[in-house]
Amino acid sequence: MKVIKPKKLVRGDTIGIITPASHVADATRIEKSVKYFESLGYNVEVSKTVTKGNGYLAGTDDERIDELHKFFSNKKINAIFCARGGYGAARLLNSIDYNIIKKNPKIFVGYSDITAIQLAFFVKTKLVTFAGPMPAVDFYDEINPYAEEYFWRILTSTKSPQKFTNPNNEHFYSLTSGIADGTLLGGNLCVLTSLAGTAFFPEFKNSILLLEEIGEAPYRIDRMINQLKMMGVLKKIKGVVLGRFLDCIETDTSKSTFSINEVIAHYFGTAKIPILYNVRHGHVKENLTLPIGLNVHINSTKKTMEIKEAAVI
Numbered sequence: 001m002k003v004i005k006p007k008k009l010v011r012g013d014t015i016g017i018i019t020p021a022s023h024v025a026d027a028t029r030i031e032k033s034v035k036y037f038e039s040l041g042y043n044v045e046v047s048k049t050v051t052k053g054n055g056y057l058a059g060t061d062d063e064r065i066d067e068l069h070k071f072f073s074n075k076k077i078n079a080i081f082c083a084r085g086g087y088g089a090a091r092l093l094n095s096i097d098y099n100i101i102k103k104n105p106k107i108f109v110g111y112s113d114i115t116a117i118q119l120a121f122f123v124k125t126k127l128v129t130f131a132g133p134m135p136a137v138d139f140y141d142e143i144n145p146y147a148e149e150y151f152w153r154i155l156t157s158t159k160s161p162q163k164f165t166n167p168n169n170e171h172f173y174s175l176t177s178g179i180a181d182g183t184l185l186g187g188n189l190c191v192l193t194s195l196a197g198t199a200f201f202p203e204f205k206n207s208i209l210l211l212e213e214i215g216e217a218p219y220r221i222d223r224m225i226n227q228l229k230m231m232g233v234l235k236k237i238k239g240v241v242l243g244r245f246l247d248c249i250e251t252d253t254s255k256s257t258f259s260i261n262e263v264i265a266h267y268f269g270t271a272k273i274p275i276l277y278n279v280r281h282g283h284v285k286e287n288l289t290l291p292i293g294l295n296v297h298i299n300s301t302k303k304t305m306e307i308k309e310a311a312v313i
Contacts, residue, residue, distance in 0.1 A: 003183075003293055004127045006079070006107045008312035009155045011041035013078035016071040017135055018047040021113040022086025023058035024136040027051045030083060033135035036143065047071065050083050050136075057088045064088070065095050072104045079155070083136040085112030090191070092117070093200050098124040107155055107312065110134055112214075112283065115187030120200040122185065122293040128311055130154065131187050131210070131281070132289030144285040151289045158310040161297075164288060166280045174300040175265070178274035180239035184296045186210035188282075193224045196231060204236045208296050212243030212282030217250045222263045229267065239274040239298050241290075241305065243281035274300035 009015075015037055017030065024030055030051065034044045047067040049059035058064060071080050093116060102125040109130045110118070118129040132154075133139060133147050146167040154162065166172060185207045186192055192211070195201040209228075213221060228234055242264065250257035258266075268275045276298055281288040290296075291311040298305045 001126045004102070004105045004125060005311060005313045006105050006128065008158055009042070009079050009107060012043070014043040014045055014076050016045045016047070016074070016077040016080045017050060017083050018067050018071055018080055019050045019058035019083045020064050020068060020092055020117055021058065021082070021088040022056050022084060023049070023053045024051050024083050025053070029136040029140035032141070033139040036139050045077060056086060061091050061095065065092050068092065069097060069100050072100050072106065077106065079107035079109070082110030082114045082134055084134050085110065085114055087113055089113045090116040090194060093120045093198075096120065101125050101127060109289070111287070112188050113191055115191040116195060116200070118187060118292045119185070119192070119195060119202055123200050123202050126293065128291050128293040130289050130311070131292050133287050138285070138287060144287070146280070147285060147287045147289070154289050154291065154311050156312070158312060160310045161306045161308045162310070163304065163306040164279075164290070166278070167286050172279055172303040172305065173277040174303050175268050175275035175277055176271050176273065177301040178239070179299045179301065180208065180274050181295060181297050182206050182208040182238040184208045184210055184241070184290060184292060184294055187212065187292065189213045189221065189224050190216065193227050196227065204233045207237050208239045208241055208298060209233070209237045210241045210243065210290065210292070212245065213248055214246045214283040216248050218248060218258050218260050218263050221245065221248055221260060222258070225263070225267045234267070237273065239300070240268055240271070240276070241279050241298060242275070242277045243279050244284050246283045274298050276300050276303065276305060279305070
């Protein structure tokens with residue numbers, strides 16, 4: 001099945017903001033992000049569940065599903081930005097009407113817990129989505145210029161190729177040498193492994209595996225990557241892009257531990273496929289927006305990554 005690319009954003013378009021996972025406790029974050037998007041010439045429609053708390057969720061599952069369907073069905077909305085991650089996206093996967101998504105393809109952005117929906121969209125519809133900054137996390141305060149530049153570039157430009165770089169000309173790290181092309185799939189490691197054994201876990205043959213994580217001790221990272229290994233994922237992929245593993249340390253000083261770099265080296269250091277490390281993507285202010293489901297080209301010998309075709313039409 002051929003991938004579906006959404007239409008590019010142009011000034012005057014309407015951006016919809018939804019919360020498929022946790023709610024936004026501070027409403028001023030949404031207000032400030034809306035003002036930012038409007039200052040750039042966009043219209044904004046905010047879901048009624050964005051600040052509606054229900055435990056750790058943004059309203060009930062039914063309410064979040066209804067808003068997702070409504071925003072995709074609304075012809076006046078051109079792009080959908082998830083306000084934040086948190087937890088709860090995976091609870092929706094069995095209830096999403098994927099025909100609505102397929103018939104109304106549009107830009108869909110988020111990361112962290114939103115990985116679950118992005119992978120489900122790809123498995124069920126082949127829609128290209130975007131792992132990148134979110135309104136209540138990245139666009140409400142001082143906006144990082146690096147994240148901002150790449151965010152708007154990939155969502156508004158049909159020029160190709162597009163090269164990805166770290167801020168301040170900081171190099172990607174290379175764990176192995178090699179060149180590969182493949183479909184970029186993955187995202188948050190914990191969320192990805194939680195989909196194992198479900199109908200929403202993607203087929204990784206001929207793909208580039210993307211991983212990032214936050215706040216998980218090295219032994220937990222080890223366990224999750226080992227699960228992917230035991231499932232045969234690491235034998236299927238053509239390459240790996242490793243984003244940031246923020247605060248992935250053992251906080252109990254009485255425990256013996258490996259470092260996160262040692263865990264990464266154990267699984268990927270002797271791989272016979274290209275491995276790029278230190279890609280500025282994930283739970284960091286300098287968050288590089290990456291297209292989930294699109295073919296990417298990585299060269300770990302030259303430490304480069306690019307898409308040879310635009311992610312939008």
